[in-house]
Amino acid sequence: MMLVGDGARLVDVAGDRTLAGEELAAEVAASGARLAELPAGVLFARMSVDLASVLRYLGAFESGRAVALIDPALDADVLAGLVARFRPAAVLAAPDGDVPDGYTARDGDWVRDSAEGVVPHPDLAVLLPTSGSTGNPKLVRLSRQAVLANAEAIAEVLGIDAEEVAPTSLPLHYSYGLSVLNSHLLRGATVVVEPSGVLGRGFWDAVNEHKCTSLAGVPYHYEMLRRLKFDPEKYPSLRTLTQAGGKLRNDLVAEFNDKIRAAGGQMFVMYGQTEAAPRMTTVPSDRLAEKLGSAGPALPGGSFVIKRDDGEETTHPKIVGEVVYRGPNVMMGYAENEAELAEGDVMGGVLSTGDLGYLDEDGFLFITGRLKRIGKVFGNRVSLDDLEQAARSAGVGIDVVAAVPAGDKVVLFAEGVDKDTCKAAARALSERLHLHTSGFDVRPIDTVPLLASGKIDYRTLEGQV
Incomplete structure (x- = not known):
């Protein structure tokens, strides 16, 4: 054929x-x-x-x-x-x-x-x-x-x-x-x-x-x-x-x-x-x-x-x-x-x-839902773990960050930073992935919640989206 x-x-x-x-x-x-x-x-x-x-x-x-x-x-x-x-x-x-x-x-x-x-x-x-x-x-x-x-x-x-x-x-x-x-x-x-x-x-x-x-x-x-x-x-x-x-x-x-x-x-x-x-x-x-x-x-x-x-x-x-x-x-x-x-x-x-x-x-x-940590930004599949690494390496002052899916965008919780830093991170992710900045909702949080194992408690964060 x-x-x-x-x-x-x-x-x-x-x-x-x-x-x-x-x-x-x-x-x-x-x-x-x-x-x-x-x-x-x-x-x-x-x-x-x-x-x-x-x-x-x-x-x-x-x-x-x-x-x-x-x-x-x-x-x-x-x-x-x-x-x-x-x-x-x-x-x-x-x-x-x-x-x-x-x-x-x-x-x-x-x-x-x-x-x-x-x-x-x-x-x-x-x-x-x-x-x-x-x-x-x-x-x-x-x-x-x-x-x-x-x-x-x-x-x-x-x-x-x-x-x-x-x-x-x-x-x-x-x-x-x-x-x-x-x-x-x-x-x-x-x-x-x-x-x-x-x-x-x-x-x-x-x-x-x-x-x-x-x-x-x-x-x-x-x-x-x-x-x-x-x-x-x-x-x-x-x-x-x-x-x-x-x-x-x-x-x-x-x-x-x-x-x-x-x-x-x-x-x-x-x-x-x-x-x-x-x-x-x-x-x-x-x-x-x-x-x-x-x-x-x-x-x-x-x-x-x-x-x-x-x-x-x-x-x-x-x-x-x-x-x-x-x-x-x-x-x-x-x-x-x-x-x-x-x-x-x-x-x-x-x-x-x-x-x-x-x-x-x-x-x-x-x-x-998803078994693995994959989100979508305007229909594009993205690794949430990769996004976290990109936010940390963006040079805007974010060290601890947790990303969770939120429909057709991703929410990233950044520990101990102000709103201007969050905006800068969203711009950096937008430029890196060539997707509109509105797809990356970066929010300040006092402390990223952890499980007893020391891993990030993503389920709790998903409940805050």
């Missing part, structure tokens, strides 16, 4: 150009041919929201060249660490600045000097970094089959066909944004490539001009759209809203569901992880109001069980435990270095999500 289906179109708003049919196929093939000339090894592609980035990705995918999709705003030191650990054949659309040892700048890329490199496993297609903007991210290894299976399942439950027109409302290095691209191209639909995002004026001009039919957003987007008094009636072609990237509060789900239904459309709430390529559930739009708070049933081809504290798995309703997913879209495993790129599938289609939750009597999943 090819990723780019018959009839698929790419509309490049910035370049005022549309690629379709034989012309699109030729551009994708030409991209693949250029990539084939590079040395052996994985490719690193810095994925901006532009036509060139999309064609590089499609050229790699369709030609069987494993490609890691990299945030173009990733800190230079983190990128340098990834290059050192994985020795990519090339860094495509390389940043300005010093070229790493062993690489040569060529036509805007960094190309490895040595022809010697680890050949990735033949099933490996796409690699996406885990949360790690503040540390050393691992790469999630996704097979071609996993990517295609997930794109097909999403297209099925959302009813995507050749008439759909989706704008690029999310970054393309982000698994949710990539899944929008994949699921539409697979079904021969249209993707409108527009870089300014949901809060940009140019984006909404493009929605109207190109008659976009759907909008994908994370909770932060819906919070902002509410403040902006978004009215789907102003965009007659828009008939589908989708939400993933973290839990949107129930009142906003209800509000936007009511708005889009009043305009004759529908809303879908989804749940996933990068490790699942990335979607695992979708709440059917006609049951959204009835199942507020739910992540929905598993996608076609997938299933859930709940792992209890005693290690036993169950599907009985209302029993809370770790959510375990099985499906064809589960990753092959992680890679922490170049050698691991050659490994095969070590997961067997089973993903222990690290999320706590339960199933109801209809098989709808409800997420209640």
